[in-house]
Amino acid sequence: MSSEKPAVRLALLGCGTVGSEVVRLLHEQAADLTARIGAPLELVGIAVRRPGRQRGTIDPALFTTDALGLVKRDDVDVVIEVVGGIEPSRTWLTEALRAGKSVVTANKALLAEDGATLHDAAAEGGADLYYEAAVAGAIPLLRPLRESLHGDRVTRVTGIVNGTTNFILSSMDATGAGFGEALDEATELGYAEADPTADVEGFDAAAKAAILASLAFHTRVTAADVFREGMTGVTAADMASAKEMGCTIKLLCIAQRGPDSTGNESVSVRVHPAMIPRSHPLAGVGDAFNAVFVEAEAAGQLMFYGRGAGGTPTASAVLGDIVAAARNRISGTRAPSESSYAHLPIRPIGESVTRYHISLDVADRQGVLATVAGVFAKHEVSIATVRQSGREEDATLVIVTHGAPDANLAATVEDLRSLDIVRSIASVLRVEGGV
Known part of the structure; x- marks a missing residue:
């Protein structure tokens, strides 16, 4: 008599770039996965919008357009969602979780906007919710935050979590190209979508930042809580100025735990381009x-x-979660539940303290520097360094500040705009990392 345990049955929602790679890996690694889990994995259905589309060697009998019906099937143990978006994915996953079925998802947008609903449904159904693939692709990151570091106190998470923007900024740094030229290269090579807005305006990174902050600080953080600034305004001149300072520019997500203006513990989460030392x-x-x-x-x-995007790296993270969920079902255990006990308030961006790099085009005449310095002093923003270069009647002032609250810097910039000696404010960039 065989001692092999009954198969763990999987339902896959979505069969695009990531989903098709998940199917391929399930087939290619079937024997190893069975050995690791202690039972075979069986794919019993795949929900897609166009079932007649050619999808290689995948059995056409697996395809259905009824995703909700697939989720509700009694013979499904684990639901894998790689469709993305808020609805109908939220409906499918809450249905699965409330019915006690494990869920593996790569849906960063849903987790960042309404992860609370998924976690509550998981608690209600006594089900597992895994989402390692939602942030940084194949990099094992969320499980260390959720489990390995659970006995520690995380104070800060700083990350490059969007491959498209990192490619663009790396190209600008290496070649001296402008943003538009570097974006065209990224598009041609397939790194950027036809509409790159979600990447270059920071929406993708903000969703990931919310997930990271939630795990790191045991507090529910949504994408709406994240201060977001895109990187379309970063110029070749900014990159050249960063090089002169021994820096480069990256689009960073920064989540930090610390006191607010009244001294109470709080969380700050932001996404923006920043200069960092090389x-x-x-x-x-x-x-x-x-x-x-x-x-x-x-x-x-x-x-x-590691690689934070792409079908195969993301599918690797999905498969890791499938193995964990399947093992739990076999052993009758559960994954660690959501940890949001801290309930820390979100600190507004105006209270975030950092340094700044400000480039001003000014009239080249006597007293300009003193006037500009007076505006900084008025708002209690201390100047660390000043560089000036002139051309005929115009000059460029590049000012780097000491640490100051964002609100003070914003007020300083507004006052500078009103000065008749300031022709334009060419750029304002934050400086991170102790330059």
Whole structure:
């Protein structure tokens, strides 16, 4: 008599770039997966919008357009969702979780906007919710935050979590190209979508930042809580100025735990381009790679690095979650539930303290520097360095500040705009990493 346990039955929602790779890996690694889990995995259905579309060697009998019906089937143990978007994915996954079925999802948008609904449904149904693939592709990042560092106090998470923007900024840094030229290259090579808005305006990174902050600080954080600034305004001149300072520019997500203006514990989460010194571990992350730098009180500094996007890397993370969910079902155990006990308030961007790099086009005449410095002093923003270059009647002032609250800097910039000696404010960039 065979001692092999009954198969763990899987339903797959979506069979695009990631979904098709999940199917391929399930087939190619079937024997190894069975050995790791202690039972075989059986794919019993795949929900797609166009079932007649050619999808290689996948059995056409598996395809259905009725995703909700597939989720509700009694012979489904684990639901895998790689469709994306808010609805109808939220409906499908809450249905599965409330029915006690494990869920594996790569849906960062849904988790960042309404992860609470999924976690509540998982608690109600006593089900597992895994989502390692939602942030940084194949990089094992979320499980260390949720499990390995659970006994530590994470204080800050800084990351490059969007491969498209990192490719663009790396190209600008290496070649001196402008944003438009670098974006065209990224599009031609397939790194950027036809509509790159979600990437270059920081929406994708903000969703991931919300998920990271939620796990790191045991607090429910949504995408709406994240301050977001895109990188379309970064110029070749900004990159050249960064080089002069020994820096480069990256689109960073920064989540930090610390006191607010009244001294109470709070969380700050932001996404924006920033100058960082070339000595910082994140500065050398090039091409379309992702990296996340975690700082914790006991563990110290940790770095997670790898490919953050693409069908195969993302499918690898999905498969890891499938194995974990299947093992739990076989053993009758559950994954760690959501940890949101801290309920920390979100600190507004105006209270976030950092340094700034400001480039001003000014009239080249006597007293200009003193007038500009007076505006900074008025708003209690201390100047660290000033560089000036002139051309005929115009001059460029490049000012780097000491740390100051964002609100003070914003007020300073508004006052500078009103000065008749300031022709334009060419750029305002944050400076991170102790330059």
